[in-house]
Amino acid sequence: MSRRDSGLVALLRGNASFRLLWTARLLSFSGDSVGLIALLLFTAGRFRSGLAVAGLMVAGDFVPGLISPIAGAISDRWDRRTVMVSCEVVQCALVTVIALTLPSLPLLLLLVAVQSCVAAVFQPASRAGVPSLVTDAELERANAALGFGTNGMDAVAPLVGAALLAVLSVRGLLLVDAGTFLASAALLLGLPRLTSHQRTDAAVPISPGPIIIAPPPPTARAAGWRTLAADAAGGLRYLWHDRVIRIVTVAFCAVVLFSAVDDVALVFLARRTLHGSNSAASLVYAGAGLGLLVGFLVIARAGSRLAAPVLILAGYAVASLGNLLTGASFAIVAALGFQVVRGLGLAAMDVGHGTLIQRRVPDALLGRVFSNVYGAVGAAAGLSYVFGGLLLDATSARVTLIVAGTGGLGAAALAAIALPRALRLAPRTATDRR
Numbered sequence: 001m002s003r004r005d006s007g008l009v010a011l012l013r014g015n016a017s018f019r020l021l022w023t024a025r026l027l028s029f030s031g032d033s034v035g036l037i038a039l040l041l042f043t044a045g046r047f048r049s050g051l052a053v054a055g056l057m058v059a060g061d062f063v064p065g066l067i068s069p070i071a072g073a074i075s076d077r078w079d080r081r082t083v084m085v086s087c088e089v090v091q092c093a094l095v096t097v098i099a100l101t102l103p104s105l106p107l108l109l110l111l112v113a114v115q116s117c118v119a120a121v122f123q124p125a126s127r128a129g130v131p132s133l134v135t136d137a138e139l140e141r142a143n144a145a146l147g148f149g150t151n152g153m154d155a156v157a158p159l160v161g162a163a164l165l166a167v168l169s170v171r172g173l174l175l176v177d178a179g180t181f182l183a184s185a186a187l188l189l190g191l192p193r194l195t196s197h198q199r200t201d202a203a204v205p206i207s208p209g210p211i212i213i214a215p216p217p218p219t220a221r222a223a224g225w226r227t228l229a230a231d232a233a234g235g236l237r238y239l240w241h242d243r244v245i246r247i248v249t250v251a252f253c254a255v256v257l258f259s260a261v262d263d264v265a266l267v268f269l270a271r272r273t274l275h276g277s278n279s280a281a282s283l284v285y286a287g288a289g290l291g292l293l294v295g296f297l298v299i300a301r302a303g304s305r306l307a308a309p310v311l312i313l314a315g316y317a318v319a320s321l322g323n324l325l326t327g328a329s330f331a332i333v334a335a336l337g338f339q340v341v342r343g344l345g346l347a348a349m350d351v352g353h354g355t356l357i358q359r360r361v362p363d364a365l366l367g368r369v370f371s372n373v374y375g376a377v378g379a380a381a382g383l384s385y386v387f388g389g390l391l392l393d394a395t396s397a398r399v400t401l402i403v404a405g406t407g408g409l410g411a412a413a414l415a416a417i418a419l420p421r422a423l424r425l426a427p428r429t430a431t432d433r434r
Contacts (some may be wrong), residue, residue: 026150077228095177
């Protein structure tokens with residue numbers, strides 16, 4: 001592919017299977033974003049309790065992390081296309097039940113928790129399926145394309161939700177969400193089978209090194225759910241024994257542990273410290289989203305010229321520096337600009353982690369590794385909200401963001417020492433030989 005045709009649009013135009021996956025994820029994510037707005041409005045309006053809204057967020061964000069080893073094992077055990085289609089159909093059914101019944105709070109939280117767990121199965125299956133649809137050289141571009149599509153919906157979905165609310169009720173928004181899941185499932189049926197043995201360039205060691213936990217043999221797979229727990233344990237063992245993946249996971253969690261609190265602190269910085277309006281606070285929050293979109297476009301254009309480890313380390317540093325400088329800002333416009341910087345770093349982190357894992361991890365373990373890594377990161381984000389919130393109450397938004405940025409930069413510096421050394425000592429993989 002020529003340099004002129006090396007961007008995101010060219011990849012989507014030239015690869016029909018990847019285009020189906022990209023479109024399906026875009027539809028599903030946009031519907032889910034609109035559905036979340038509907039659920040928040042319904043919960044706040046019906047139950048009139050901040051605790052109820054907090055419970056909704058816990059059910060949607062924290063609970064899925066508890067099943068991450070099992071979620072990844074499911075996507076590695078069965079055909080990933082079948083797993084994704086099944087997850088979308090189940091999510092459609094669950095959201096439809098919520099829309100038609102508008103249930104009591106306990107039942108609502110239960111249904112949202114179940115739906116979120118189903119989504120937690122879908123995500124590693126979709127990430128693990130990417131290397132089967134694109135060439136190794138296109139992985140950075142493909143991951144950037146997926147990131148651009150889904151994160152773009154973060155910016156667009158609130159506007160879409162607001163427009164739809166002019167003509168639809170909360171129940172109607174939820175039914176729209178259910179419809180997007182069904183449309184996504186229909187698109188995913190057009191993909192080829194994505195079984196774990198399909199990838200021929202899987203990252204398997206060619207010299208002694210980390211312990212590789214082999215996937216169960218076909219006879220064990222046929223046993224169904226009986227060995228699912230063993231598969232989940234195998235994924236955790238692989239995460240621990242592969243030094244490169246272990247370092248990346250710990251570093252990723254450390255950066256998030258410091259930095260995730262920015263989502264809480266920004267509103268206080270904009271409103272109290274910088275004396276801005278609600279609109280100004282919203283604008284500051286939009287900065288990171290803008291940076292994400294720009295970052296994904298740049299990475300998609302650069303393609304494989306940006307190595308995954310470089311993207312990861314640069315992402316840690318740039319995102320953390322963005323938070324540090326945001327905390328030091330003395331004007332709304334400066335805070336906005338530094339949040340754009342933070343978004344650039346987040347885009348590099350997203351693409352770098354996805355590409356490194358896809359290249360290094362054996363295909364039969366990809367789902368488990370993705371699920372475990374991002375499950376751990378989700379737990380780190382939850383802790384960041386707790387400890388960061390305590391720091392915010394004890395000090396100020398400015399201090400909290402400066403501490404978050406400084407801690408993130410420290411974690412980035414340690415990762416910059418440990419990761420290159422681990423990569424030098426690690427055995428080469430099948431893709432490294434190219």
